[in-house]
Amino acid sequence: xxxxxxxxxxxxxxxxxxxxxxxxxxxxxxxxxxxxxxxxxxxxxxxxxxxxxxxxxxxxxxxxxxxxxxxxxxxxxxxxxxxxxxxxxxxxxxxxxxxxxxxxxxxxxxxxxxxxxxxxxxxxxxxxxxxxxxxxxxxxxxxxxxxxxxxxxxxxxxxxxxxxxxxxxxxxxxxxxxxxxxxxxxxxxxxxxxxxxxxxxxxxxxxxxxxxxxxxxxxxxxxxxxxxxxxxxxxxxxxxxxxxxxxxxxxxxxxxxxxxxxxxxxxxxxxxxxxxxxxxxxxxxxxxxx
Amino acid sequence: xxxxxxxxxxxxxxxxxxxxxxxxxxxxxxxxxxxxxxxxxxxxxxxxxxxxxxxxxxxxxxxxxxxxxxxxxxxxxxxxxxxxxxxxxxxxxxxxxxxxxxxxxxxxxxxxxxxxxxxxxxxxxxxxxxxxxxxxxxxxxxxxxxxxxxxxxxxxxxxxxxxxxxxxxxxxxxxxxxxxxxxxxxxxxxxxxxxxxxxxxxxxxxxxxxxxxxxxxxxxxxxxxxxxxxxxxxxxxxxxxxxxxxxxxxxxxxxxxxxxxxxxxxxxxxxxxxxxxxxxxxxxxxxxxx
Numbered sequence: 213x214x215x216x217x218x219x220x221x222x223x224x225x226x227x228x229x230x231x232x233x234x235x236x237x238x239x240x241x242x243x244x245x246x247x248x249x250x251x252x253x254x255x256x257x258x259x260x261x262x263x264x265x266x267x268x269x270x271x272x273x274x275x276x277x278x279x280x281x282x283x284x285x286x287x288x289x290x291x292x293x294x295x296x297x298x299x300x301x302x303x304x305x306x307x308x309x310x311x312x313x314x315x316x317x318x319x320x321x322x323x324x325x326x327x328x329x330x331x332x333x334x335x336x337x338x339x340x341x342x343x344x345x346x347x348x349x350x351x352x353x354x355x356x357x358x359x360x361x362x363x364x365x366x367x368x369x370x371x372x373x374x375x376x377x378x379x380x381x382x383x384x385x386x387x388x389x390x391x392x393x394x395x396x397x398x399x400x401x402x403x404x405x406x407x408x409x410x411x412x413x414x415x416x417x418x419x420x421x422x423x424x425x426x427x428x429x430x431x432x433x434x435x436x437x438x439x440x441x442x443x444x445x446x447x448x449x450x451x452x453x454x455x456x457x458x459x460x461x462x463x464x465x466x467x468x469x470x471x472x473x474x475x476x477x478x479x480x481x482x483x484x485x486x487x488x489x490x491x492x493x494x495x496x497x498x499x500x501x502x
Numbered sequence: 503x504x505x506x507x508x509x510x511x512x513x514x515x516x517x518x519x520x521x522x523x524x525x526x527x528x529x530x531x532x533x534x535x536x537x538x539x540x541x542x543x544x545x546x547x548x549x550x551x552x553x554x555x556x557x558x559x560x561x562x563x564x565x566x567x568x569x570x571x572x573x574x575x576x577x578x579x580x581x582x583x584x585x586x587x588x589x590x591x592x593x594x595x596x597x598x599x600x601x602x603x604x605x606x607x608x609x610x611x612x613x614x615x616x617x618x619x620x621x622x623x624x625x626x627x628x629x630x631x632x633x634x635x636x637x638x639x640x641x642x643x644x645x646x647x648x649x650x651x652x653x654x655x656x657x658x659x660x661x662x663x664x665x666x667x668x669x670x671x672x673x674x675x676x677x678x679x680x681x682x683x684x685x686x687x688x689x690x691x692x693x694x695x696x697x698x699x700x701x702x703x704x705x706x707x708x709x710x711x712x713x714x715x716x717x718x719x720x721x722x723x724x725x726x727x728x729x730x731x732x733x734x735x736x737x738x739x740x741x742x743x744x745x746x747x748x749x750x751x752x753x754x755x756x757x758x759x760x761x762x763x764x765x766x767x768x769x770x771x772x773x774x775x776x777x778x779x780x781x782x783x784x785x786x787x788x789x790x791x792x
């Protein structure tokens with residue numbers, strides 16, 4: 213099965229479980245809207261790539277569930293981040309945000325239910341290896357909640373003094389680190405050596421996101437552009453300028469490739485990271501760089 | 503250790519983990535505000551009572567974690583239910599609601615982080631019995647998310663046509679059923695025979711809550727009174743009148759006591775349920791009943 217298809221299939225299983233009777237129909241629609249059609253699936257792709265590098269050849273069900281769980285948490289965070297009290301964004305992934313389409317109550321509930329679905333997806337898949345599944349659940353909680361996960365990361369935006377390092381590590385880094393750690397862990401490997409790869413890719417993704425937010429327009433972006441400036445959020449473009457940010461992105465990605473631990477699929481994974489890196493750089497960035 | 507102390511200790515462990523460095527300070531405060539000082543802890547008490555009836559004499563750590571996880575989910579649901587887009591309640595448990603004290607963004611995040619903390623609490627406690635811990639995690643997800651959990655229950659309030667039975671079963675019943683099922687499961691017992699007890703107590707609690715909402719004032723209640731009428735929510739008092747609702751409460755509770763499966767601590771548990779039942783009935787209700 214192609215990687216893309218594998219991720220969509222695992223997400224469909226989780227969504228089918230969450231939207232079956234007697235779920236209220238509009239909540240079911242909001243859940244499908246939040247997850248299907250439009251995500252780049254960067255984090256689950258990374259998770260599967262690491263699992264493959266660690267020897268996943270027969271498409272382990274636990275690996276698929278791990279990738280899906282990470283993406284479900286990411287979808288939940290997008291739904292809640294778009295709420296009026298945060299970014300108040302009407303557009304996401306080139307279509308209406310969940311609260312714009314279904315109202316705030318269902319957006320809050322859809323985000324909550326997706327967090328639950330992520331943990332459920334892993335717990336339901338524990339039969340073959342309950343100890344490993346439990347470790348994966350602990351990893352997922354670490355990356356999602358407080359004090360180290362994306363909830364804590366977003367929480368820094370309510371502080372008058374921001375710990376910038378903790379902010380970025382938690383808000384964007386945590387789920388990328390989870391993707392590499394959990395990809396390895398799901399294959400029975402020690403997750404520690406995989407942490408740097410996730411952290412570096414997360415850092416690169418944050419810089420690329422800052423560049424896209426600053427350089428692309430709303431239509432190209434599929435979500436409201438220029439939001440870092442509007443919300444006065446700390447970002448690489450304000451800090452380093454466009455050229456400085458692009459240079460930083462290159463340095464980080466080289467560090468990411470170098471950090472890949474020796475493993476069966478090392479060369480393939482290096483190629484995947486380099487390929488993903490090219491997709492990260494905003495299309496319009498060439499006109500700003502000499 | 504007294505039951506009350508056991509619950510508070512287990513909650514304190516979870517909170518300490520979620521609020522340690524590098525958590526943003528205000529989010530940590532919001533998390534403590536949401537959980538500490540003021541909860542009646544009805545659901546974890548029920549969970550511990552069932553575990554005790556099933557033979558929990560040495561205060562199993564997994565049982566304590568189970569009770570705490572259920573209460574964390576309940577606290578999360580209160581934080582989100584109080585948001586302006588739902589009940590818009592400024593008062594909860596006799597003090598400010600989380601969004602009134604810390605703002606909407608931190609209330610959304612605190613609710614999210616508490617859901618995560620609940621699953622983390624169970625997953626962290628799996629060492630002694632990973633298979634049992636995984637089953638408990640599946641139970642918790644069932645009671646929390648969609649299609650059967652409290653998220654789905656709340657979701658019915660966004661529908662023009664409400665499936666009343668599914669609404670009550672999910673919105674209030676799910677966590678009570680989780681409390682009895684998971685109390686038994688944490689002790690290695692079959693959870694199925696314990697389901698009716700949880701369902702009946704959940705039903706009784708809903709009727710009692712409707713009575714309190716209709717009969718008590720905001721100060722007595724510790725949260726805004728008369729909300730069912732304001733939000734035109736289906737409720738037992740509107741449907742049956744005060745006397746009818748009180749009679750229904752009695753019938754349900756008698757059914758609850760009768761449903762208790764034969765077990766070591768059957769008599770004690772019957773006494774606990776009867777005692778809790780007396781606490782359920784609003785103080786002012788006597789003046790409405792002949």
